[in-house]
Amino acid sequence: MHCPLTKDFVLRSLRHDDSAALGWYFDSLSPASKSRFAPHPLTQTTAQELCATEQSATLRLAIEMAGKIIGYFILEPEMSMHEAARYRQFGIALESGKDFLFAPSVADAFQNRGLASLAMPHLLQLARQSGARSLVLMGGTQATNARAIAFYEKFGFQRFGGYQTELFNHDMRHVLNHAC
Ligand SMILES: CC(C)(COP(=O)(O)OP(=O)(O)OC[C@H]1O[C@@H](n2cnc3c(N)ncnc32)[C@H](O)[C@@H]1OP(=O)(O)O)[C@@H](O)C(=O)NCCC(=O)NCCS
Numbered sequence: 060m061h062c063p064l065t066k067d068f069v070l071r072s073l074r075h076d077d078s079a080a081l082g083w084y085f086d087s088l089s090p091a092s093k094s095r096f097a098p099h100p101l102t103q104t105t106a107q108e109l110c111a112t113e114q115s116a117t118l119r120l121a122i123e124m125a126g127k128i129i130g131y132f133i134l135e136p137e138m139s140m141h142e143a144a145r146y147r148q149f150g151i152a153l154e155s156g157k158d159f160l161f162a163p164s165v166a167d168a169f170q171n172r173g174l175a176s177l178a179m180p181h182l183l184q185l186a187r188q189s190g191a192r193s194l195v196l197m198g199g200t201q202a203t204n205a206r207a208i209a210f211y212e213k214f215g216f217q218r219f220g221g222y223q224t225e226l227f228n229h230d231m232r233h234v235l236n237h238a239c
Pocket residue numbers: 092095096163164165166169170171172173174175176177196199200201204205206207209210213
């Protein structure tokens with residue numbers, strides 16, 4: 060995938076040669092962003108491992124600006140038992156390969172400037188093309204994360220209860236294809 064979002068920003072698949080740029084991106088995230096976006100360790104070692112992976116069903120996308128990564132998005136077709144168990148309470152049977160976990164992030168300096176909103180139509184199209192019938196937030200979203208909740212609702216995500224950690228977390232899902 061390689062989609063220009065504006066003349067300065069490109070949404071593209073993560074590449075093998077991205078490990079330094081992705082490590083820099085993880086390092087650059089503020090403690091506040093890291094407390095909200097934690098799909099895996101946000102370390103240089105993890106960046107190297109992710110970029111070295113040869114074969115994976117996981118879709119990893121980056122927003123690039125002038126050679127730097129300033130956004131990172133995960134579309135994960137492998138359903139987690141935790142999300143599956145929580146949605147089962149609502150009579151929703153999430154399935155690997157059909158319901159994709161979704162985790163978005165944008166660098167602090169670029170948050171709230173419309174970047175994820177520019178990327179989202181392309182991410183939704185990619186998910187559909189990859190066979191997704193829905194997107195489910197990976198780990199939900201913290202109830203205090205008003206920006207993320209507004210962003211998800213703008214793109215059609217709906218709330219399905221949630222769970223308590225030190226904070227309350229809303230589970231949210233966006234159905235792409237009601238037929239399957
Ligand atoms: C959540 C995140 C991915 C959204 O990306 P983004 O590029 O900042 O989002 P956008 O600027 O495209 O859209 C943000 C929307 O939220 C709205 N918004 C911002 N702050 C808000 C608030 N306090 N209350 C309500 N809405 C708010 C904006 O107005 C905008 O909506 P609009 O386009 O209708 O005006 C990004 O902010 C981020 O990485 N945050 C830190 C990590 C994170 O929280 N990840 C998600 C974990 S669930």
